[in-house]
Amino acid sequence: GAVVSQHPSRVICKSGTSVKIECRSLDFQATTMFWYRQFPKQSLMLMATSNEGSKATYEQGVEKDKFLINHASLTLSTLTVTSAHPEDSSFYICSARDPSEGQETQYFGPGTRLLVL
Amino acid sequence: DAKTTQPPSMDCAEGRAANLLCNHSTISGNEYVYWYRQIHSQGPQYIIHGLKNNETNEMASLIITEDRKSSTLILPHATLRDTAVYYCIVRVGNAGNMLTFGGGTRLMVKP
Numbered sequence: 663g664a665v666v667s668q669h670p671s672r673v674i675c676k677s678g679t680s681v682k683i684e685c686r687s688l689d690f691q692a693t694t695m696f697w698y699r700q701f702p703k704q705s706l707m708l709m710a711t712s713n714e715g716s717k718a719t720y721e722q723g724v725e726k727d728k729f730l731i732n733h734a735s736l737t738l739s740t741l742t743v744t745s746a747h748p749e750d751s752s753f754y755i756c757s758a759r760d761p762s763e764g765q766e767t768q769y770f771g772p773g774t775r776l777l778v779l
Numbered sequence: 780d781a782k783t784t785q786p787p788s789m790d791c792a793e794g795r796a797a798n799l800l801c802n803h804s805t806i807s808g809n810e811y812v813y814w815y816r817q818i819h820s821q822g823p824q825y826i827i828h829g830l831k832n833n834e835t836n837e838m839a840s841l842i843i844t845e846d847r848k849s850s851t852l853i854l855p856h857a858t859l860r861d862t863a864v865y866y867c868i869v870r871v872g873n874a875g876n877m878l879t880f881g882g883g884t885r886l887m888v889k890p
Contacts, residue, residue, distance in 0.1 A: 666822075668822075696877045696878075698880075705866075705880040705881060705882055705883060706817075706823070706878075706880040707880075708877045708878075708879070711877060753820070755822045755823070757822075757823075757877075757878070767813075767825055767828070768825070768878055769825065770815075770822035770823045770824065770825075771822050772821055772822050773820070773821060773822045775820070
């Protein structure tokens, strides 16, 4: 199957700083990528849908000015957590759909664990 | 997308078949059944999907009941590395939209 990578795999930052997380589709072009967040012992929750060349679509309750998404190319989407606070500490996961596949299969990145001190 | 119901957890002995059940009684005709799993601290991994017919690949088999109201994911010979949370998701194929994750089933494979 297709491969999606994320960088960094884990990051520790101070409260008030901004953190950028990259999501790349390595062997296919993805017009749409998705960003999820997962707190300990909970399921994945969709944060936003990242569309190449246009603005991201955010889920209800997710602040677009705090979680900046840029989908600048068909293989890269970035999520920037601005002015991070301890409550933003979580596991952030992206996924991408390979449109060349006949069916709707999404591939997930390995996740980025963010710890805000 | 239709809602799914899965048992919160189950145990399985190593080498035995693991049968994971998913109920999706409100599934509509154009919705597929997808299975993903998430090993601890990793991103979800696609396993298999199907519409009506049973499906098999190198990872697992998917059995969908004739009325499509439930399905079973079968790992024929579970190993310790199969310990994970397994998510059953029902959604329209080729819709281009996100996946909605429920609670999943936490499978523990024991030696």
